[in-house]
Amino acid sequence: MEFRLVVLILLVLTMGVAAEYIRPPPRKMIHFPWKPKPSSYPQQVHISLAGDKHMRISWITSDKHAPSIVEYGTSPRNYSFKAQGESTSYSYLLYSSGLIHQTVIGPLEHGTLYFYRCGGKGTELQLKTPPSQFPVTFAVAGDLGQTGWTKSTLDHIDQCRYDVHLLPGDLSYADYIQHRWDTFGELVQPLASARPWMVTQGNHEKENVPLIIDSFRSYNSRWKMPYEESGSSSNLYYSFDVAGVHVIMLGSYTDYDQYSDQYSWLKSDLSMVDRERTPWLLALFHAPWYNSNEAHQGEGDDMMAAMEPLLHAASVDVIFAGHVHAYERSKRVYNGKVDHCGAVHITIGDGGNGEGLARKYLDPQPDWSVFREASFGHGEFKVLNSTHAFWSWHRNDDDEPVKSDEIWITSLLGSGCVAAKSHELRKILLEP
Template identity: 25%
Template sequence: MTQTLSRVLDASLKLAVTLSCGAALAALSLGSAVAAAEGPAKARAPAEPVIAGGKPQRLIVNPTEDPSRGFAVTWRMEAGAGKGLVEYAEATPGPAFEDAVQTVMADSEVIQYVPRNGPPVSAIAHSAVIDGLKPETLYVYRVGDGRAFSAWRQVRTAAASAKPFTFLYFGDVQNEVESHGSRVMRMARRLAPEAALALYAGDLINRSDADREWAEWFDMAPDLHAELLTLPSPGNHEYGPPVDGRQPLAPQWRQQFTLPRNGPAGVSALSETVYQVDYQGVRFLSLDADAISDSPELADATLKWLEARLTDNPNVWTVVFLHYPIFSTAKGRDNAELRAALEPVLQKHGVDLVLQGHDHTYARGRKGGPVYVVSVAGPKQYVGGDREWASRKATGVQLFQAISVDGGELTYKAYTATGALYDAFRLSKLARGKPARLIDLAPKSAELDLKRAP
C-alpha cells in the first residue's frame, strides 16, 4: 500500500510542476482581458484534490491491558470517509521504516446525533488495537482511510518489567479548555519531555455532549494525546442530565477513547471508565466516582473489583485516580459516603497515591497510608475550604504534576502553569506491601492562596 501511495504522490508532483510551468498560457486561453487586467501571470500551486472525509481528527493513543505488547489508537473523520486503518512499523532514524509497514483495519462507528449544545454531529469514529508488539520499542504509526492520513506519530511500548519512567497528572481542565488549558499542557511537555503516560482526573470538558468542547480538548494538546498513552477517568461533567433516573455518560467517551475493558465483569455501565493498567512496576486503577456516588449497584461492583485488583497486585507501587476527592478541599464540599466506602479499602491494601480533581483547588496530604492529592489544571478556581488534613495547599493557580518512579522511590513534583515548582515530595519503600516513607521536598516559598472566587 505504501509503494502504491508513493507512485500516486510522484504522479501528483509531476502534474503540479506541469501546471505551474504552464500557468501563464492557461490564463491567456481563459481570457486575455482578465490576464491583462491582473498584470503578469503568477505561478500558482495546483488545487488539492477534494477527499471525502478530510484529514483524521482527534487522534489519541490509549494503553492496552498490557502496554508492553501494544497500544490502542482512536480518531475521527468527517462523514464520507472510507474504512479506517492504521499503518505502523518499528521506528528507524530515517524513512526506511516505510518498507516494513504493517496495516490494521479499524472498528468504525457512524456518529449521528443532536447534542444539547451545538449543531448536529455527523462523523465516523475509528478505533484499533495494535498488539503483538515488542516491549520497550519505539513504533511509528499513522491513521487514515487509505486516501487521507495523519502525520507519522511515535509511541514507545512499555518495558516488560519494572523500570524507571515518568507520568503526568492533570486535575480538571473543564472550562476555556484550549485557550487556558493548552499552556499547562505545553509547559508539562517542556518540563517533562520524557513522560510516557498522561492521567486525567475527570471533568475534561464542561458540558458532557458539547462536541465543540471535545474538539477543544483534543486541540489543546494534539502532540501529547497522539504520542503519550492517555488514561482518563470520568468526572461529573462527562455525565449528562438524568434519563430514566440515571445520568448517561457522554457519547463521545467511548467514541473517542479505546481503554482496557478489564473493569467489573458484566457491568457494561463501567466499561472503559473503571479499568486497570500495569506499567513498569506501577498498577494504575481508574475509578468512576460519579457511578459510585449515584448507584449502590455500581458502587458495590466497583468495590468488589477494587478489592480483587488490590489483593492480586504484584507491583511495588499502586496509584488510584478518580474525580471526587476522598478528602475535599473546596468550601462547602464533602464526599462523606465516598470516603466511608473507599478509604478503608485504600488503607487496607497499602495504596500509595490517590490522584483526584473536582474541587478546583490544590491540596496534598497524607491520611493513614495513601498520599491524597487534589489538583486543577484549568482556569476555573474555587475558594479553599477545610483543608486541615493537607500539608500543602493552594487556590487560584493552575497546576500539573510530573511523577517519576524508579525502583523503590516515587518522586512527585507539582508545577504551576508558568513552570514554577510549587510542591514536591518523595515516597521511599523497600518492597510491595511495606509502608512508604515520605520525604517532603516542597520549596520554602509562601502559600499560593489567591482567594479567587468560583
C-alpha cells in the same frame, strides 16, 4: 538591641509579602478557526494502553466509510505492520459525530518509538511505548478544559519527559455542546497522539438528558479505555500496569457501594495484584476524599465510606483526584487521621478549566493537609524504583512552569505496610 530586632522582624515580614505569589487573571476559551480537511483525513488522534504490549489508537473522520486501519513500524514511512479496528458514531440531539475509529495495535516492544498512520491517509505520527521496568514517569493533570491556561499546562507537560498521562476526570468541559468535544480532541492531539492518555470520568462528562440521553454517551464513545482488558464491565472503571506500577481508575459517578459491580470488580482486581511484580499501587477518581478547600466539601464522602477501607487494606500508595480547581497534598492518611500506612492524597483539578480557581480554604488547615494552593498547574510522578518515587507540582506562573511543591515518597511495600496489612486485605476480599 530592641530597635535592631524590630527592624529585622519588619524586614522578614516585608520579604514574605514580596515573595507572596500573585495569581494571574483568568483566561478565555481558546478560539479554534475552521480549517477544512478532506473527509477521510484523521482528526483528534489519541492513544491509550490496551493490555500488555498493546496500544489503542483512536481518531475521527468526517467520511462515514473511511477504514479503521492503522499502519505502523519502527522507522519513518516504513510500515511493517497493519491492524484493522472498529468504528462507531453517536448522535446527541441535533449533533451527529463523525466516524470514531478504535484500532488496537501490537504486540509492541517496550520503550520503543513507533511511526504510524491512521486510515491510510494523513500525517505520519509518532508514539513512544512506556518502559517495561523502572524508572517510569507519569504526568498528572485534571479538569483541563480549553482555555489559555489549558494551553500553558499542556505546553508544560510537553516539556516533561513523561511516559503516561493520568487525567482524573473533567476533560473537555463540553457541557452538552458537542462540538467542544471535537475542539478538545484537536487541542490535545499533539500530546495525546504521542503518549498514552489514561482518563477517568468527571461530573462534566455526564451530559445526560433525562429520558432521552444516557450519561457519558459522548465520553464513552470517544475515550475508550482498557476496561474489557482489565475484566471490568464498564468504561467508567478499569486498571492497567505500567512497568512496576498498577493503576486503578475508579468512577465517582457510577455505583460504588459494597453491592455494586464497581466494588465487586475492584475486589477482584486487587486480589490479582502481585506487589512483587508491581510494587507501587495508585488509584485515581474525580471527587476527592480529602479536601480542605471550601469548594465541593463532602462530595466524595459516600464513596470514601464504601471504598477507603478496601484501598487502605490493599496498601494503595497514592490517590489522585480532581474536581476541586486547586492543588492540595496530604500526609499519609486514613479514616480522617494521619496514618503511616495510609495513602498520600493529591488533589490536582487545576489543569486550566474555564470555571476559575477555588481560592478559599478551610481554616485552620487540617493536620493531614501538607500543602495547598489555588493555582493552575500540573504534576509529575517519577517512580525511580520499587521503594522510592519523586512527586513535584508545577504551578503555571505567567506561562512558566514553576516547581512549587515536591517530596520523595517511600512505597508502602518499602515501609513494611503491605506485609503488615495482608491479613486485613484477605479478610475484606473474602467478604461476600
